[in-house]
Amino acid sequence: MSDVKISALGGVRENGKNMYIVEVKDEIFILDCGLKYPENELLGIDTVIPNFDYLRENSEKIVGVFLSHGHADAIGALPYFVSEFNVPVFGSEFTIALAKIACENEEGAKKFNDFHVINADTEIDFENATISFFSTTHSVPESLGIVVKTNKGDVVYTGDFKFDQTASVGYRTDFGRLAEIGKEGVIALLSDSANAENPAEPVDEHVIADLISETFEYHKGRVIVACVASNLMRIQQVLDAAAAKDRKVTLTGFDAEKVINTALKMKKLHLPKKDLLIKPASMGKYQPEQLIVLEAGRAGEPLKSLYRMATGKYKGINLSEGDLAFITTTPSHAMDTKVAKTRDMIYRAGAEVKAISDEYNSSGHASKRDLQLLINLLHPKYLVPIQGEYRLMFAHAESAQQVGMKPQNIFLLKNGDVLEYAKNKMIMASSVEAGNTMIDGSGVGDIGNIVLRDRKVLSDDGIFIAVVTIDRKKHRIIDTPKITSRGFVFVKASRDLMTESAEIVSKVVQDNLDNKEFDWSHLKQDIRENLNHYLYEQTHRHPVILPIIMEVNQHRHYNKKKQPAK
Incomplete structure (x- = not known):
């Protein structure tokens, strides 16, 4: 029997949705509980969270959820998790504050209050492991890496991180602590891969701060800054630059206002000037060159808000000539098409983009x-690249080999894969249920592959509806079938197609009525198959075919009163 198991319910071979499990004997430690935003093929889906089936089957073993930082890819699924599982949640002060904001938006999570604030010096002893933490540098303050210390060695989870020697207080990596962990003996390192493919070194944050300041100084007009609400490092740079250039800042988007106000109360952000922030309704009192609009977007998606501003669909703010849309976030490559379309619409509106x-x-x-x-600091025995698409994980593995790690000691997992450490060796063992749970409006997990397939077909080829009324007792059709479509063909220009389709439906229905073994499901399937064959022959398209069969009974029964005898 293995001593330690490591598995991913999300976060590998994809962007976001981080959720990793470390099992030590009969205890389960959950590292992060994140979501991801849907890509184009997930039509109409709002967000995607991990599948919790394995955790449901082993709920009595879960000892806690440990959060690395406050971004949606680490805490976004937490409201759905705590709606179902009553286990303690641990995180830094600001991470817990953001987690509580997230839970307020989900009805089932509002009453959950088993949150525990920890810091880089905290150690928590459990029966089979000790959990400790270390400070890391990321775009949100109080980001932490997590160490699961077992009697076989440490499992280290980095969360999202980078190294920046110029990072300010609250964002600094504790290199001394990393060296200590390395001396303890790390059996497995679960390490961020999101930027592993990029050979260039990222610039220090003070360079970004200078660029923001220069932009505010030299653009003689209104600047709309697109920024993720929880990227407090960037938001502080915007506030500092606006104050230095004597501009006012207005916050747009409910999420941004709530997160920033929380950060101000907790002193994770500070206002260089007392009157720096103004309400959106007050923008008319100032000249464009005096204004900065800080747009964080709904659910941390500022690019969507910029698109709506450019197309005149954003309440209160429309982009126009003289405006500058300043994108200070770095979208993933999966959003390249969306970024290009947004840039195009901004230019069409007469504004500029930077x-x-x-x-x-x-x-x-x-x-x-x-x-x-x-x-080199941790000297892990095994490496597990996480947080990134496969090519990024692969690039991470290649860079690890360049510093001496053996290829057989590097595991490129799929979601659901389980690593087992036993007899001083890590092996790829079994797998657990893992996949996507789709969130669509208030529905959680009620959208599956069949529904998505139907949505895809509807978006590609539309729907074709055949309505027919029958009298089953008389074995006849009451009226000519009514044919209509949406998103398939223009009905007025396709009268011959509609007429022929109605005739096909009539023939199929009559054949079924004449059959002594009449069956409703067989009738509908017959209509679908015959129409599908004909429509593909004529159009080379496969619309969703919806037969609607109505039955009437034309026999009327009257209560005839007996006539009195004459």
């Missing part, structure tokens, strides 16, 4: 050199 990523390599994630330095 992005930090156009001029500098800026990232909150470790570069190749950072990853190699971490390996």
Whole structure:
């Protein structure tokens, strides 16, 4: 029997949705509980969270959830998790504050209050392991790496991190602590891969701060800054630059206002001037060159808000000539198409676009050199690249080999894979249930592959509806079938197609009515198959075919009163 198991319910071969499990004997330690935002093929889906089935089957073994930082990729699924599991949640003061904000938005999580604030010096003893932490550098303050100390050695989880020697207080990596952990003996390192493919070193944050300040100084108009609400490092730079250039800042987006106000109360942000922030309704009192609009977007997606501003669909703020859209976030490559479309619409609106990523390599994630330095500090026996698409994990593995790690000691997991450490050796063992749980509106997990497939077909080829009324007792069709479609063909220009389709439906229905073994499901399937064959022949498309069969009974029964005898 293995002593330690490591598995990923999310976060490998994808962007976001981080959730990793370390099992030590009969205790389960959950590292992060994040979400990811859907890509184009997930039509209509709001967010995606991990599948909790394995945790449901082993709920009595879970001892806690340990959070590395306060971004959605680490805490976004927590509201759905705590709605179902009553286990303690541990994180730094600011991470817990952001987790509570996230839980307030989910009805089932509002009453959950088993939160525990820890810091880099905290150690928590459990029956089979000790959990400790170390400070890391990321774009949100109080980010922590997590150590699961077992009698076989340490399992280290970095969370999102990078190394920046110029980082300010609250963002600094504790290199001394990393060296200590390395001396204790690390059996497995679960390390961030999100920036592993980029060979260039990211610039220090003070360079970004100077760029923001220069932009505010030299642009003689309104600047709309697109920034993720929880990227407090960037937001502080914006506030400092606005104050220095005598501009006012207005916050747009409910999420941004709530997160920033919380950060101000907790002194994780500070206002260089008391009257720096103004309400959106007060913008009309100032000239454009006096204004900075800080847009964080709903659920941390500022690019969508910029798109709506450019197309005149954003309440209160529309981009126009003289405006500058300043993108200070670094979108993933999966959003390249969305970024290009957003830029195009901004220019069409008469505004200009500038992005930090156009001029500098800026990232909150470790570069190749950072990853190699971490390996040299920790000396892990095994490496598990996480947090990134496969090519990024592969690049991480290659960089590890360059500093002496053996290929057989590096594991590129899929979600659900389980590593087992027993007899001083790590092996790929069994697998557990893992996948996507889709969130669509208030529905959690009620959208599956079949629904997504239907949505895809509807978006590609539309829907074709055939309505027919029958009298089953008389074995006849009451009226000519009514044919209509949406998103398939223009009905008025396709009368012959509609007429022929109605005739096909009539023939199929009559054949079924004449059959002594009449069956409703067989009738509908017959209509679908015959229409599908005909429509593909004529259009080379496969719409969703919806037969609607209505039955009437034309026999009327009257209560005839007996006529009195004459």
